[in-house]
Amino acid sequence: MSLLKVTNLTKKFGKFTALDGVSFEVNKGEILGFIGPNGAGKSTTIRVLLGILKATSGDVQVFNKDAWKDAVDIHKRIAYVPGDVNLWPNLTGGEVIDLFLKLNGNVDKVKRDELIKRFDLDPSKKCRTYSKGNRQKVALVAAFATEADLFILDEPTSGLDPLMEKVFQECVLDVKKQGKSVLLSSHILSEVEKLCDRVTIIRQGKIIESGTLNELRHLTRTQMTVEATQPITGLGEVEGVHELEESKHSYRFQVDGDSMDAVIKHISQYGIIRLESTPPTLEDLFMRHYEGVVDKGVGGE
Structure with missing residues (x-):
């Protein structure tokens, strides 16, 4: 009601x-x-x-x-x-x-x-x-x-x-x-x-x-950190993966919610030692929406 x-x-x-x-x-x-x-x-x-x-x-x-x-x-x-x-x-x-x-x-x-x-x-x-x-x-x-x-x-x-x-x-x-x-x-x-x-x-x-x-939350990206026993190849080419950073066998990246399944399937082939996932917050959602948008001059507040 x-x-x-x-x-x-x-x-x-x-x-x-x-x-x-x-x-x-x-x-x-x-x-x-x-x-x-x-x-x-x-x-x-x-x-x-x-x-x-x-x-x-x-x-x-x-x-x-x-x-x-x-x-x-x-x-x-x-x-x-x-x-x-x-x-x-x-x-x-x-x-x-x-x-x-x-x-x-x-x-x-x-x-x-x-x-x-x-x-x-x-x-x-x-x-x-x-x-x-x-x-x-x-x-x-x-x-x-x-x-x-x-x-x-x-x-x-x-x-x-x-x-x-x-x-x-x-x-x-x-x-x-x-x-x-x-x-x-x-x-x-x-x-x-x-x-x-x-x-x-x-x-x-x-x-x-x-x-x-x-x-x-489907609009936000989850922050992930992965360590594997062998180098993970092709991760940057998986759809939905963003801002990939590599350091030896450790990988940090963001993944879109609807691409999580494909990413997990891809990385599971390389012998995962550690997997950390930080769930998206409302702040992430907010920043995605306002990325690159200039609100200057919009009144009414």
Whole structure:
């Protein structure tokens, strides 16, 4: 069941097309990673989802309601954390959290206090004294303390230290266990890899790939190191082998996922002593997609 469905979303700023036919969906109980470099169109997409920007064309449905026309109703059931949080400087962190919770219509003090403790936040300090990381903590506590059905997180760990990133990841998995849905926009690929059920990659305002991590890994290359009792000949000619390096009877190379079987069959003839395989990461996938692509000048972030 789709909580969020984006179909052929296009957004133009004058003659410039920031989003060009973007389509994806987030299902109930799912964490979707929305990834791309700065300027790819991630934040523009999110602003349209939130009803802040009006789409030039296309259809954006959240809870089967129109993102632009029904924005007020939709906001009652979503929690949003931006990558750069601006807070009222003269209010304390605790006052801001309570204000957000009251606007949302529910104040669960036990949950709020537990999250403040988990994120190691001092709620008595004025917001003007907070570092960027502490401002993010205020927004994250306010978001996770609500009973939202959909969490829209746009670079939410910006400014957090690794310990707090771990707490954030635990909170995301907690809301998933409760059957909630999360749209996580990030360029921290390890974070996306740990948390997300599916990934959608955006580049220059267009969706270029969507699927589970396993489905997308056919696009990446596995790093292999092989030692054999005799020289391996013809390895560089096997389709799918890249960046081959030789040192005596040791060979390092990358292999495309769909060529693995042919490579294993070829090298097995030469008396393998050692075989190491490093599985592809989301970072590999990302770099393959953006290899040789210049994203300068692409706006909308």
